[in-house]
Amino acid sequence: MKTGYLKAFAATMCLCLSAGTVHAAQKALLIGAGVYPYLEPDAQLSGPANDVRQMADFLKGDWGFASSDVRILVEEGAAKNNILGSITGWLASETRPGDRVIIYYSGHGSQVPDRNGDEEDGLDETFVPTDYGRRGARAEDMLTDDEIASALSTLKGREVILIADSCHSGTVNRDVVPDLVSKGLDAKARYLPFSGVSRSLPVVRDEEPLARETNVHLTLSAALPHQLAWETNGSGIFTQNLIRGLRTREADLNGNGRVTTAELLNYLRPRTEQWCQRVEDCRDLQFTPNMSPRNEAFILQPASAEGPVQTVTGNTADDVSDVLPEQSSQEIKVSILPGSVHQIGDEVQFQLTSAVDGYLTLFDLTVEDDLVLLFPTDEDRSAGKTGRIRANSALTVPDPSYGFSFEAEAPAGKGKLLAIVTEDPVDLENLLAANGEFEPIGDKIDFMKELSGRLNKVWTADNANRSARWAAGYQDYEIRQ
Template sequence: MKRIFTLTLFFIFSLLFISTTNLYASKRALLVGISDYLNFPSENSSSKHKIRDLKGAPNDIRLMKQILQKYGFSKKDIKVLFNSQATMQNISYEFRKWLIKGTKPGDLVVFYFTGHGSQIPDQNGDETDGKDEVLLPYNADPETGYNIIVDDLLGSWLRQLKGREVVAIIDSCYSGGAIRGIRGNPVSELYQTPAWLPKYVPLNLRKGYIPPQPEQPLIAKPDIPEDVVFFGASRENQVAYEIKEPNGLFYGGFTLALATVLTHEKNPTYQDVYKQVTEKVWDELNLPQKPVLIASKEILRTTFLKSAPSSAQNISLPQRDYHHVLVALSVQGISDKETELLKKQLSDLPFVKIVSKDSFFDRLITGKKDSGVFHIKLLNRIGDAEKIEPASNIQELVTRIKKHLEYAYIVMQLAKLHNPNPSFKVQAWVSDKNRRDFYLGEEVKFGVRSEKDAYILLVNIDSKGNFHIIFPNKYHQKNFIRANTTLMIPDKTMRQKEFKLVFGPPEGEEIVKVIATDQPLDLKELGITGFNQTFISLKGKARAIFVQRVEQNLTSGKISWSDDTVIIRSHKK
């Protein structure tokens, strides 16, 4: 009897032990997404603030769930708070219950937020810039500051996860200025288009109101604990963007870039992920935001989310059609007859397709007709503007716009030459790896580095759509480089001949494309012959022939290749 009783106690104790340990997960994530805010006035409201709801949170959450499942999280380990579920009170409760109490030291914890952010005056004197960054839950009130999450409070929550491997990913922002800048100086304004939304809301604090603070002050401590990996969508003085993609859906630009990188990478480190996400944000999405990564040097070199990705779990990304430049119209002061004529003449261009401005577009023709003259700007979807010379009739207007649309089409064809799963990587940069905007007159230096011995094609497409073959060139007619060596143009040989490159007029956007192959391409077949000038230039039909023949070589299956693209812009001082 005593033995049976002892065995029974042991059995009960074992069950209790098993059930207790099952309360803890080796991996656990809390995903918070808000598009539709409770207290935001409509765009037609009389509120002094221009406040908009967002549109991309459901798509961001879906991508993050797919990312986590690809990296070993099960569905039961992922909790989602979406829209009305994501109140200040619920986020606080679930962070404590699901993440803090529901995990133990050694576990992997992910906190993700996609939604609006803002800034308020520093509440406890710990910020050098005098401002606290805040996240806006579903029930945040922009007129009073009620129900917001201050960075100090988020930091205190993260500190309670000590001993876990913690990754915080914030797709939000704390500034509202949609600009491009050089070393902190604004150089161009981005016009609002239907294709993007800022993830920022201006915020008032009711007089005397102090937002919820951590129980223990964090003075002299960083907001983000040292043992946490923190990814942010942009710097504190930059906008983070939601953008419309070809499938008609909005996504946080940072989240979309993260998903794109993690779709193809095999065992990236946190530093690898950050570097490639930044390049995607700048050179594929063309956004003027620089993502942020805060982590210790030791953690930076560790594998992202502690595991190799599963090939069985796919990440569903939007795809685009490269056959046409999609053009939308929003011109004031013209008749229906003129609108139809403009659409027809643009549609007669073989590379143009007219779409609604509420659809995904590559270029938006905007402006007005005043006193018989068309005053037009051509915007890309992010709002960079190209001013078109005034035109007195539709035919003249189309003639002026055509060259800009040709440039967009050529860039699109080059973008199509992309290998998402290369066996080796190549990187290109211009003058400064950390910049994409330059002043006219600044010195230009092209850089290339390949992980493998390779034959290099380095092409610069200027703002008029002309191709300039930077490498090979008159001084270096053989285009072979060794692995892990840096190629700079101009190099020492060229500089000895007092050769110097600078950004010259006209100002505008340019593309730099590098293609690296393990077998040499026939340069003559590509139109690269003679080398009578320092750099061979290709114009007109020669550009299309170049792209077509390069594509034929790359898709033949006979060579291994890699590529990289950099978008740069020049501005007047």
């Protein structure tokens, strides 16, 4: 049987960093809530003011923001009315539909009882402004997601990016928020428990709370629902890695000169999770950055004539890998037999080895830039081949039981294979079943966006939320005349 031949896939949201001439207006509101004059000493944070300074330096130095484009609210300036007024006043008056707005918050997050019945779990997510506590522990003095959504409604038509280096973990109370300073560790959780909230068991949620309440283009947050965000050495760990990944382009995982949101998410998560594994008090709840939406493909760059936020709409292998970058590729070995260079008409097999037990999905991104599902196909399912792959045990496609072979076909050129192994049983069944006939997938970028969104979902089957475990690797090939 013939396929177009090898090449891979990718899906997510795009974040491109090349500086250029700024055409559309762009404004940034940067909020650092670290000094709380009405709260006890152990509630104080050393990092938010530093985070805001670093973010301002990045926006002005790397993304071309003018000083007048950036408003900073820190310490007493990060009071509730100042924050809301800066959104509904300054941002609303200084921008117009089509402009880009970045709102960045660094500080404590919390949860309080829902006041209008719109929350399934009965809780509103909040930011904690620095004037909280002046009248005691009153929920109405926090800044709720409903209030943020109402303020953002004044920015209708703007392309809003909301970044939060905080958390909203309703599974913890003040007694269990770690005091690592007393243990000789310079690390602190960015969560302020509210005395009116109690819960014996966590409500597990596969969505970003602030994104659910607010109509924004992109939400980036330091931690999944019911996790803690952390700071160390006077800066938020999420913010440190976010700025580093963008400024140095370490987050450009496929090396094509632009950073996509999929690449950024897959750059951030291993770094925060690895830090968390070194800190005993972090391990129970984990520390996993989140993004919403996860099934889009935005190109984020200095605002241009084409618009401040663009989407991946191309048709090349680079576009695909911008949406679905390599992830833990060392855990997958993809071999093309008898080699990666073939003549038209040569028979080929693909041999795959995984470091972990899981489920294999194999795609061909062909010489003609088509995307074809190679495994598991309809025929594989009919033959009882579910895609299960055992650790360190080679799986060959097609094997002798197929009764046919794959053949390298014209035109000549270069392509890629994409192999994905999901260690967790991520639900890809209906997505793959709809494309299992060895035919090019109709809209491969939309397909990849959906696939990437499912792979990057919140895994809720364990006691603590975390990212789903999967690996993806690409393998180049060439077909010659």
